[in-house]
Amino acid sequence: MPVKLNTTYISSALADKLSHISEYPVTSIVAPIGYGKSRAIRWWADHCQKKKSDSLILQQIIVTDSLTDFWRGFCRNLREWPELEKDMSALGFPADPQARQLMMELLTDALAGKSHDIFYIIDDLHFLPNPAFTSLILFLSDHLPERTHIILLSRNVIFDRAAQMKLGPRLWELNVDDLRLGETDVREYARRSGQLLNIRDVNMLASSTEGWFSMVYLKLRAYTQTGKWPENTTNIYPLIDEVLFRPLTARQREFLVRLGVPDDFTVEAAAYLWPDGDAAALLHSLTAQNAFITCTDGVYRYHNMLRSCARKKYALLPEAEQNATLARLGAWYERTGECCLAAECYEKAGRWDDLLRTVGQDRGLSLGPERLPLMRRWMANCPEECQLRHPRALLVFMLLLFYGRDIPEMRRYHALFQRSMALCTDLSRRERDQLEGEALLRLSFLCFNDISAMSAYHRQIRALIPADRNPWTQGSPSVLMLYHSKSGGLDRENAEMRECMPIYSRVASGHGSGAATIMQAETEFMRGNLTDADILCRQAEEQALEVGEYSIYTAAAFLSARLALYEQPLRSGFPLLDRAADTLRRAHQYRLLTTVELGRGWLSALLGQPEQLPAWLTAEGASMAQVFPLIEPVFQVIVGRALLAQGQWAQAAARMPRLLRACTAARFALCGVYAHLQNAVALMHLEKETAARQALCEAWSLAQPDGILLPFAESDPCLDRLLDELAEGEVQEHLHTLAARFRAGREATQQEDNLLARYGLTERELEIAGLAAQRKSSREIAEILNISVKSVNNRLNAVYEKLGLGGEGRNKRQALAKLMKIS
Structure with missing residues (x-):
C-alpha cells in the first residue's frame, strides 16, 4: 500500500462533534498548537459542502493584533456582496453600540432571504x-x-467564564480532548496512510505523542523515510527539521525558507x-x-510551527540575502496596495527610502491612529537626511502626530518638512504648491476654533487636493459649540466665518460648505429668533448637500431636531435625526453616525x-473612544446633560471643575455656558442654593453679552426663581415665552413617545408603523x-413581532391600524 501521510483523518467522535456546528x-475550537484545529475545520468544511452544496464557507486567518487589519480582511471576504463590502469598509471596525447596530442592519439587508447556511471561520484568533x-x-x-454562523479557532481561551454564561446555549465548544488522538485513532490513521503498525508501535506512538496530531504525523513520516522511529523527540522543532527540511534538495530547502517570510502568499507572490x-x-x-502547507482559495499558508522553523533558518542567511528577500517582498506588497506590510518589510531590510516613499504615496490612508507607535519607531530610527528626501511622508507623520496630540513634535516635523521642501528641487510647481498647501492645512488644525487664525492659513493655501478628509465639524453636532470662542464676540465670529469660509471651501473642494450659514442659524436659535434660525438652517442643509459636505448637513439636522420642539403643529425631532442617519448611510459617511447619536x-x-439615551453615553465613565479628541468639551457637556436627565446630581456636580477647565483650555465659550x-441645576437639587446661584450667574455673564437665551429657556424649572432675579424687562419676557414654548413642546412629545414605551418600538419603527397603519404600501x-x-x-x-401581530400581511396591517387607533 503506498504511503499517503497527508491523508486527512478525523476520528468518529470528533466528526460527531463537528457535525453540530450548524x-x-x-x-469555538480551542487547543494548543499542533493539535489539528485547522485540519479538523477543513475536513468539516469539505464534508459540509459535499452534503450541502449551497452552503457558503468564508475563512479569515488572523496574522496581526490590529483590529483595523482584521476588519480589512473581513471586508475583503465579503466580495460576494460588493455593496456590503463597500459599506462595511466605510463603516470601519464597529467598536461602539451604534456602529454595531448599523453593521447588523447592513448584514441583515444583504443576507435577508438567503436559504442556505453561511459560515465564517476565523483562525489563529490568539493573535x-x-x-x-x-x-x-x-x-x-x-x-x-x-x-449565519461564526467559527473561532484559537490556541488560547477565547471566552472567559462570564462570556460563556452570556453566550449560553448559543455557543458550541470543542477543546483539546476532542482533537487528541487515542490508540485506536493512531492505528486507524496509520492504516489509512499506508502504514500497518503492530500493537507495540501503536502503543508507543500514542503514549509518546500524547495524541498530539502534529507529532504523530512527523514520527510516522520519519519512520516512513528511515524505517526507524525517531528518538529524543520531546521537542517538535528538531523533528520538523529532520523530517521536512533535510530530505529536500538544497534548492527546495532554499525555496521553502524564503516562502516562510510572508504570513501567506499566492502562486503569483511566490513567483x-x-x-x-x-x-x-x-x-x-x-x-x-507536506501536510504543514495548506492552500485555501488560492492562498498558501505554512503551519505556524513550520513557519517558525523556516524563519529561524532564514535568520541564518547572510544579511544581504535576507534584506534582498525582504525588499522584494516589500515591493510585492507595495504593488498590491498593502502599504503597512510593505513599509514593515522595508524597515527590516533597512530600505528607508522605499519605506518613506510607500508612506508618502499612501498619504496615511492605511496608517490610522492605532499605527502611531509604529510610525514613531520609523521616525526615531530613520536617518534624518533620508526623511528630508520625502516631504510627502513627513506630511503623513505630521497628521498622525496631530491625532496623537503631540503638538511639539508635530511642529518639529513641520520645520523638517520646510527643510525638505528647500532641498527637493526636482518638484514641479504644482507638486510644490500642493504639498505646501497640505502642510498649511495640517497647521490650521492647531487653531481650528480661532476663525481668523485659521483663515490666515487658508489664505496661504494655493493648491490642495485632500485625500481623505475628516468631518469639518470634527464630529460635533453643533458648529457654534466649536467656533464661539469668546464671550461678547459672537457677532464678530460670525462675520469672520462669513468672510473666511468661502476661501477655505474653495481651496478645499467644498469642505466646510454651509458652515457660516449653520453657525448663524445656531446663533439665531440661541437668541430665540426661531423663524430666522429655521430659514438659515434649511439654507445650510442645501449648501452642504450640494457639495457633499455631510458634517455640516448633520449639524443642520441636529438643529432642525431641536427647532421641531418649538413648531406648531409639533414635530418630533427624533425622526429627523433618523432620516439624517439614513442619508449618511447611503453616502457611506459612517463616522458621522456617532455625531447623530x-x-x-x-x-x-x-x-x-x-x-432613550444611547447606552454608551450613560455607561459609567462614558468613553471618549467614540469621538474625535478635539471635541471633548462638547462630548462632556452632552454627557453632563445625560447625567442630569438621570437625576445623578452629585456626579454631575463633581465633574464640573474638570469640564470647565476643558472648556477654557479649548476656548469653547458656549460649552462653558452649558x-x-x-x-447650577445639580447644585439646586442638592439643596446648595448659594453655590447654584453663583454658577447660574457665571453662565448668565458668559451668555448675555451675545444675547444667548435658549440654554436658560431649556433648563430645569428649579432655576426659574433664580433666573427671574437675573433677567429683566424684555429679556425676561422673551425668556418666559421661549421657556413656555419649550415646555409645551416637551410635554406633547412625551405624550407621543408613550407609544414607544408602551410597545417597545424605536422611533423609526413607530414612524413606519404609523405610515403602514395609514394603508401605505412598503414602496410608498x-x-x-x-x-x-x-x-x-x-x-x-x-414591529409585528413586538406587537404580537400574526396572520397575513393585510390582516396584520388592519390589526396595526386598530392598535394605533388610526381609522
Whole structure:
C-alpha cells in the first residue's frame, strides 16, 4: 500500500462533534498548537459542502493584533456582496453600540432571504487578544441573521467564564480532548496512510505523542523515510527539521525558507519572490508531500510551527540575502496596495527610502491612529537626511502626530518638512504648491476654533487636493459649540466665518460648505429668533448637500431636531435625526453616525427621557473612544446633560471643575455656558442654593453679552426663581415665552413617545408603523422616508413581532391600524 501521510483523518467522535456546528451561532475550537484545529475545520468544511452544496464557507486567518487589519480582511471576504463590502469598509471596525447596530442592519439587508447556511471561520484568533473583538462576537451571537454562523479557532481561551454564561446555549465548544488522538485513532490513521503498525508501535506512538496530531504525523513520516522511529523527540522543532527540511534538495530547502517570510502568499507572490521561473513547480512538489502547507482559495499558508522553523533558518542567511528577500517582498506588497506590510518589510531590510516613499504615496490612508507607535519607531530610527528626501511622508507623520496630540513634535516635523521642501528641487510647481498647501492645512488644525487664525492659513493655501478628509465639524453636532470662542464676540465670529469660509471651501473642494450659514442659524436659535434660525438652517442643509459636505448637513439636522420642539403643529425631532442617519448611510459617511447619536443623546436628555439615551453615553465613565479628541468639551457637556436627565446630581456636580477647565483650555465659550448651567441645576437639587446661584450667574455673564437665551429657556424649572432675579424687562419676557414654548413642546412629545414605551418600538419603527397603519404600501413608505423597501419590510416585521401581530400581511396591517387607533 503506498504511503499517503497527508491523508486527512478525523476520528468518529470528533466528526460527531463537528457535525453540530450548524446548530449554533458561535463555535469555538480551542487547543494548543499542533493539535489539528485547522485540519479538523477543513475536513468539516469539505464534508459540509459535499452534503450541502449551497452552503457558503468564508475563512479569515488572523496574522496581526490590529483590529483595523482584521476588519480589512473581513471586508475583503465579503466580495460576494460588493455593496456590503463597500459599506462595511466605510463603516470601519464597529467598536461602539451604534456602529454595531448599523453593521447588523447592513448584514441583515444583504443576507435577508438567503436559504442556505453561511459560515465564517476565523483562525489563529490568539493573535488578536482584544476585548473589543470578544465584545463584538457576543453582540453578533445575539443578532446574527438566521443560518449565519461564526467559527473561532484559537490556541488560547477565547471566552472567559462570564462570556460563556452570556453566550449560553448559543455557543458550541470543542477543546483539546476532542482533537487528541487515542490508540485506536493512531492505528486507524496509520492504516489509512499506508502504514500497518503492530500493537507495540501503536502503543508507543500514542503514549509518546500524547495524541498530539502534529507529532504523530512527523514520527510516522520519519519512520516512513528511515524505517526507524525517531528518538529524543520531546521537542517538535528538531523533528520538523529532520523530517521536512533535510530530505529536500538544497534548492527546495532554499525555496521553502524564503516562502516562510510572508504570513501567506499566492502562486503569483511566490513567483515574484522566487523569480527563477520554477516557483509553481516547486510549490506543487512541496505541498504534495507536506501536510504543514495548506492552500485555501488560492492562498498558501505554512503551519505556524513550520513557519517558525523556516524563519529561524532564514535568520541564518547572510544579511544581504535576507534584506534582498525582504525588499522584494516589500515591493510585492507595495504593488498590491498593502502599504503597512510593505513599509514593515522595508524597515527590516533597512530600505528607508522605499519605506518613506510607500508612506508618502499612501498619504496615511492605511496608517490610522492605532499605527502611531509604529510610525514613531520609523521616525526615531530613520536617518534624518533620508526623511528630508520625502516631504510627502513627513506630511503623513505630521497628521498622525496631530491625532496623537503631540503638538511639539508635530511642529518639529513641520520645520523638517520646510527643510525638505528647500532641498527637493526636482518638484514641479504644482507638486510644490500642493504639498505646501497640505502642510498649511495640517497647521490650521492647531487653531481650528480661532476663525481668523485659521483663515490666515487658508489664505496661504494655493493648491490642495485632500485625500481623505475628516468631518469639518470634527464630529460635533453643533458648529457654534466649536467656533464661539469668546464671550461678547459672537457677532464678530460670525462675520469672520462669513468672510473666511468661502476661501477655505474653495481651496478645499467644498469642505466646510454651509458652515457660516449653520453657525448663524445656531446663533439665531440661541437668541430665540426661531423663524430666522429655521430659514438659515434649511439654507445650510442645501449648501452642504450640494457639495457633499455631510458634517455640516448633520449639524443642520441636529438643529432642525431641536427647532421641531418649538413648531406648531409639533414635530418630533427624533425622526429627523433618523432620516439624517439614513442619508449618511447611503453616502457611506459612517463616522458621522456617532455625531447623530450625540444629537439623539442631547435631545433625549432635553426631553427628560433617560431611557432613550444611547447606552454608551450613560455607561459609567462614558468613553471618549467614540469621538474625535478635539471635541471633548462638547462630548462632556452632552454627557453632563445625560447625567442630569438621570437625576445623578452629585456626579454631575463633581465633574464640573474638570469640564470647565476643558472648556477654557479649548476656548469653547458656549460649552462653558452649558457647563455652568448644568452645575447650577445639580447644585439646586442638592439643596446648595448659594453655590447654584453663583454658577447660574457665571453662565448668565458668559451668555448675555451675545444675547444667548435658549440654554436658560431649556433648563430645569428649579432655576426659574433664580433666573427671574437675573433677567429683566424684555429679556425676561422673551425668556418666559421661549421657556413656555419649550415646555409645551416637551410635554406633547412625551405624550407621543408613550407609544414607544408602551410597545417597545424605536422611533423609526413607530414612524413606519404609523405610515403602514395609514394603508401605505412598503414602496410608498420607502419613498416617503427615502430608504429601501427591504429596510421598510425588515422594520415592519420587527414591529409585528413586538406587537404580537400574526396572520397575513393585510390582516396584520388592519390589526396595526386598530392598535394605533388610526381609522
